[in-house]
Amino acid sequence: MPDRRSLPPMGAIEFAIDKAFRHCFFALGLVIGWAMLLLPLVALAWYVAFRSGLPDVKALSPAAMGVLGLLGLCVLLACFSMGVNWNRRILLDERPTLLGRWRLDGVVWRYIAGVLLLVVVLAIYVGVGFGILTAAVPALAIKLGGAAKPAMIALTVLLGLSGLFTVYRLASWLPGLATGDGAYGLGTAWRVTSKNRFAFLSFTFWLLFTLAIMGGLGAGAFFAQQSLPQPWVKPVAFAVIGALVWLALLVIHSVPAALYRAFCGVEFGGSEP
Numbered sequence: 001m002p003d004r005r006s007l008p009p010m011g012a013i014e015f016a017i018d019k020a021f022r023h024c025f026f027a028l029g030l031v032i033g034w035a036m037l038l039l040p041l042v043a044l045a046w047y048v049a050f051r052s053g054l055p056d057v058k059a060l061s062p063a064a065m066g067v068l069g070l071l072g073l074c075v076l077l078a079c080f081s082m083g084v085n086w087n088r089r090i091l092l093d094e095r096p097t098l099l100g101r102w103r104l105d106g107v108v109w110r111y112i113a114g115v116l117l118l119v120v121v122l123a124i125y126v127g128v129g130f131g132i133l134t135a136a137v138p139a140l141a142i143k144l145g146g147a148a149k150p151a152m153i154a155l156t157v158l159l160g161l162s163g164l165f166t167v168y169r170l171a172s173w174l175p176g177l178a179t180g181d182g183a184y185g186l187g188t189a190w191r192v193t194s195k196n197r198f199a200f201l202s203f204t205f206w207l208l209f210t211l212a213i214m215g216g217l218g219a220g221a222f223f224a225q226q227s228l229p230q231p232w233v234k235p236v237a238f239a240v241i242g243a244l245v246w247l248a249l250l251v252i253h254s255v256p257a258a259l260y261r262a263f264c265g266v267e268f269g270g271s272e273p
Helices: 009-022 024-050 062-092 106-171 174-179 186-192 197-227 233-253 255-263
Strands: none
Touching: 009 024, 009 197, 009 233, 009 255, 024 062, 024 233, 062 106, 062 174, 062 233, 062 255, 106 174, 106 186, 106 197, 106 255, 174 255, 197 233, 233 255
8 A cells, every 4th residue: 555645635525525525314313223222221220210300410320320321331432333333334335134233243342442442543643632722821921921821722723623533534444444444554554644734624614614504504403493383394494403413413423434435445337336
């Protein structure tokens, strides 16, 4: 594999949007499947914690805390499992078997490890940025005076951009884990994604632009149901808002796959992988 590749920002965004629209019902099926599997645990959580109304968090019984913690863990595992199936669907055009919709195999656990690494790296960047703004500014104010705060803010912005680029580069590795692409390991992902700062900025702009359009359409639907008196407008408006939120989430979740597709050397020519 070459030392590095160039990211096509518009091609990556088009891929994410296309897959969000093309496979939105597949993703909905994954969610419904996991919801059905977890329904008994949800009912148990309601019985031990919510049957008498919203509880005081500080006064939860040990049983309620245990059930809610187990439910939270299961929901988190479900999200990782669906993430693997989503990546395999949009990249490999793979339809999971009936039991495969609830997969928790080694691929999922490797994917979880990759996500945890990404979270740790992001937390380090956030912690350093917070430390600069809360500790470095007062310390340097003694020597630099009023120039300390803008200087540290500028440094924090640069650190934030570095964190954004790092997240993109590491995120391109996650679909490789999900699809079992051993050739696109962490070292390869880090190497081939280098020197793409301006491409990452352009990609971020088009991603935010896409989400802003969806947000604008959702806002239009919300204000329409407030201003129009017809009874059918409200359910239609909220259905549109729900669909837009769902598609926006799928676009965001397709970003790592779009980056992986670009950097692993697959062309963006066709609508299907």
